Amino acid sequence: xxxxxxxxxxxxxxxxxxxxxxxxxxxxxxxxxxxxxxxxxxxxxxxxxxxxxxxxxxxxxxxxxxxxxxxxxxxxxxxxxxxxxxxxxxxxxxxxxxxxxxxxxxxxxxxxxxxxxxxxxxxxxxxxxxxxxxxxxx
Amino acid sequence: xxxxxxxxxxxxxxxxxxxxxxxxxxxxxxxxxxxxxxxxxxxxxxxxxxxxxxxxxxxxxxxxxxxxxxxxxxxxxxxxxxxxxxxxxxxxxxxxxxxxxxxxxxxxxxxxxxxxxxxxxxxxxxxxxxxxxxxxxxxxxxxxxxxxxxxxxxxxxxxxxxxxxxxxxxxxxxxxxxxxxxxxxxxxxxxxxxxxxxxxxxxxxxxxxxxxxxxxxxxxxxxxxxxxxxxxxxxxxxxxxxxxxxxxxxxxxxxxxxxxxxxxxxxxxxxxxxxxxxxxxxxxxxxxxxxxxxxxxxxxxxxxxxxxxxxxxxxxxxxxxxxxxxxxxxxxxxxxxxxxxxxxxxxxxxxxxxxxxxxxxxxxxxxxxxxxxxxxxxxxxxxxxxxxxxxxxxxxxxxxxxxxx
Numbered sequence: 317x318x319x320x321x322x323x324x325x326x327x328x329x330x331x332x333x334x335x336x337x338x339x340x341x342x343x344x345x346x347x348x349x350x351x352x353x354x355x356x357x358x359x360x361x362x363x364x365x366x367x368x369x370x371x372x373x374x375x376x377x378x379x380x381x382x383x384x385x386x387x388x389x390x391x392x393x394x395x396x397x398x399x400x401x402x403x404x405x406x407x408x409x410x411x412x413x414x415x416x417x418x419x420x421x422x423x424x425x426x427x428x429x430x431x432x433x434x435x436x437x438x439x440x441x442x443x444x445x446x447x448x449x450x451x452x453x454x
Numbered sequence: 455x456x457x458x459x460x461x462x463x464x465x466x467x468x469x470x471x472x473x474x475x476x477x478x479x480x481x482x483x484x485x486x487x488x489x490x491x492x493x494x495x496x497x498x499x500x501x502x503x504x505x506x507x508x509x510x511x512x513x514x515x516x517x518x519x520x521x522x523x524x525x526x527x528x529x530x531x532x533x534x535x536x537x538x539x540x541x542x543x544x545x546x547x548x549x550x551x552x553x554x555x556x557x558x559x560x561x562x563x564x565x566x567x568x569x570x571x572x573x574x575x576x577x578x579x580x581x582x583x584x585x586x587x588x589x590x591x592x593x594x595x596x597x598x599x600x601x602x603x604x605x606x607x608x609x610x611x612x613x614x615x616x617x618x619x620x621x622x623x624x625x626x627x628x629x630x631x632x633x634x635x636x637x638x639x640x641x642x643x644x645x646x647x648x649x650x651x652x653x654x655x656x657x658x659x660x661x662x663x664x665x666x667x668x669x670x671x672x673x674x675x676x677x678x679x680x681x682x683x684x685x686x687x688x689x690x691x692x693x694x695x696x697x698x699x700x701x702x703x704x705x706x707x708x709x710x711x712x713x714x715x716x717x718x719x720x721x722x723x724x725x726x727x728x729x730x731x732x733x734x735x736x737x738x739x740x741x742x743x744x745x746x747x748x749x750x751x752x753x754x755x756x757x758x759x760x761x762x763x764x765x766x767x768x769x770x771x772x773x774x775x776x777x778x779x780x781x782x783x784x785x786x787x788x789x790x791x792x793x794x795x796x797x798x799x800x801x802x803x804x805x806x807x808x809x810x811x812x813x814x815x816x817x818x819x820x821x822x823x824x825x826x827x828x829x830x831x832x833x834x835x836x837x838x839x840x841x842x843x844x845x846x847x848x849x850x851x852x853x854x855x856x857x858x859x
Binding site for chain 2: 333349350351353355356357358377378379381384429433
């Protein structure tokens, strides 16, 4: 299978790889997927308490090149957004940006789930009620 | 360093040896006769080439020339053996025994036979990839007509205890077929010493052309009969009709002869290269697992799982090297390798597996290069892997509650 240039770019130069302190009150952590399914994404956001804006996003992904690219792209998009703006990122946006083929759409779904899981974790820590539907299960 | 991708996928197919190509060429444009034309020189020279190839193949496997039936390849040979025996021996019984790790050409044929009323037993394999001989013994009933167990596996290279299997079959009067496409020409295979009644061979796995193969069918002790699966001119002792593919058959014969000449030296050379590849990788990386028995294994095969790294992403990183992975993402079915699953190691290790298949044209320099690239990319991907991070933190991944999706 041929990969798009954008997938290759994210695979070869992944953005924002790493981990944030998951015990920090300003950090939300989302971990989705399962090793036996062949992909696990960990996505973390750090929200500036003064502005409510995500000023750091980090990821680590076990998965195919498209899964790595999807999560790498997600961290790029998360930075500079408020938590509520971040919730508007849809998997289809990732599919379009990376030109993912149909068999790789689940990678983008996983990335969207990881974003939602990280935000849910952050909101839970802050004692904010989590909206129904924010935790999509596939 | 290399100009073209390094080819380490010799279980999928092999490069045709230039000496084989030279043997084939005259049969396209000079000696282009039909081997079944009995009354002119064109027919005679074609027939001569076919008979020479039959002898070359027979010599490699310890058979007689008349026991070689030409086919289009191993898929056809496997279909013909299974369906031909099931049909011919239907009055004797309807039970066939095979194994879970067989090639799809066997498993899909047995599925077809199941629909037609045959009963099929799929033996599991042990953690080393070999079948349990006691389970085979227990599975045989008075309705059993055939046992079909592959000689060497195409993914993990594990060699089955063929002599012991054939001995059990003989004791119980059951025919024994083996899909030997990965073994013939790579390790010593002898239908007499191994007690094989039917055996599938293909040319393109032993440096011959694609689209040609053979089925060995025993003529004495016992005389094996087959119901033809294609109707036509009654070629190949009536077992396989169709005009013979003379250039490719000549190529298959030449390929067998070369394998026979070079077998002992090549086994030693490939075993050395494979061990070097394995040792280099394992000395630089932790959490690397060899899939299947190392002792009972084709010399050119190395199938290893790099824990916490997904196979397709690894292939993407080593895109100047041609290898295969058991990862779901690289398969047409989006399922991880059923062969690796059958070993009981868990799906996560199947997703992380890479098959290295070394062959005649690979060099030590290539092995050094491949080992270096694999080590580099696995390290990079482990830096990206949340699972490797958790492992390093001492978290037991089997105890983690994962979100299913």
